[in-house]
Amino acid sequence: MKAWFQRLTDLTSIARTEDMLKDALPDFAAELGFDNYAYLYIHPSRTYAVSNYPKEWQRRYFEARYTSIDPVVRTAATTLRAFVWSGEHRQRSESKEIRRFYSEAGDHGIRSGISIPVRTARRHMSMLTLASSRPTLTLEHDIDQIAAVTAVAFLHAKIEQHSTTPTAQLSLSLTPRQANCLKWSAEGKSMKAIATIENMSFATVNFHLNNARKNLDAVSLAQATALATKLGLI
Template identity: 40%
Template structure:
């Protein structure tokens, strides 16, 4: 599994709010050479979307029920695999007015090409994780980890489900995604050098993140910081 997708899975796993999940997915998309991401969950007529697209486009998409004609959704349901797509060819085999309008509006919002991974969720739902670009064609070689992408989609699905059921009174200590990941590794007994190797950053960077954690949690040392984090449910499922 490549480093980008492992970092995504680790960060999503410790996310304490949807903002952190969104940051992790956006960082992953950018690290793979894309500009935006879209996570879509479809079960019958029920649609849940979580993305970094312009809010105006999200509203148009849901209001017009574009998931019914969206070629990416159609192909995802049929193939249940990873595939590339380009808006350039969406209207070549279907000249319907609706598809032409969808294609035009998507391109107006900078959605022209991408790579999508589709996986079956619970109760016959379809989960889709898409990385999108404003370029007519994209080099998806950095994102070509089908097994890892499936794991990322499932991890996103389950984490968002947990967050939706989380009590509203959980305290927010303002820990960043990278700080949370380093703290989670520390809670597992890893040394700072171990964490540096596991997260592919320098030792002093890990030290900086954990110093920030101690300050934000008002902890005297790292052991106390881990204990406080566990008491407040900040480290996600074990």
């Protein structure tokens, strides 16, 4: 695998266009015995994928906001090391939604794989996954962490350089009332003041602002306001 990651680094360095990169990655994954590849960039204002996963699965993944519950993404974010995973080796304590996630992924031929996460600017993350339809995965040799991370870091830089067109991405939106309340919040108004201005109850304003925060996948009202402003939603 070390040689494979070195070849990926070499390929990335000479790919002059996004089409060259997208055309080569499926063959590269197949050389190592994998069915699919998926590059995933996770950012509060722009989460997207470049992948040859089935289109239906890519659409479902983002529509259901599976980045927030995907166990592979969670492991990647907490370990920041290349690792092997399998839908077969699950814990009994896993929630119903995670079991459903694994089941849906398996229905699309995604049952095991290798994922390599790297830290990007401002402490965000991107990761490359090589996926297989096999229920479990056995590697003859341990993954060379340095070679793996170096290759994916080069891949991330090249995808960013080309402003590569995503094959799927997270769509962020607000309802008119959410946007209106968030706009007032961005202008420094308190929830009590917004309630008075808009002739709403305090609870209704809180309801709309909380849903706006959830829709933007933000951890706080301040972050939601900043994201909505950056994305031109308010």
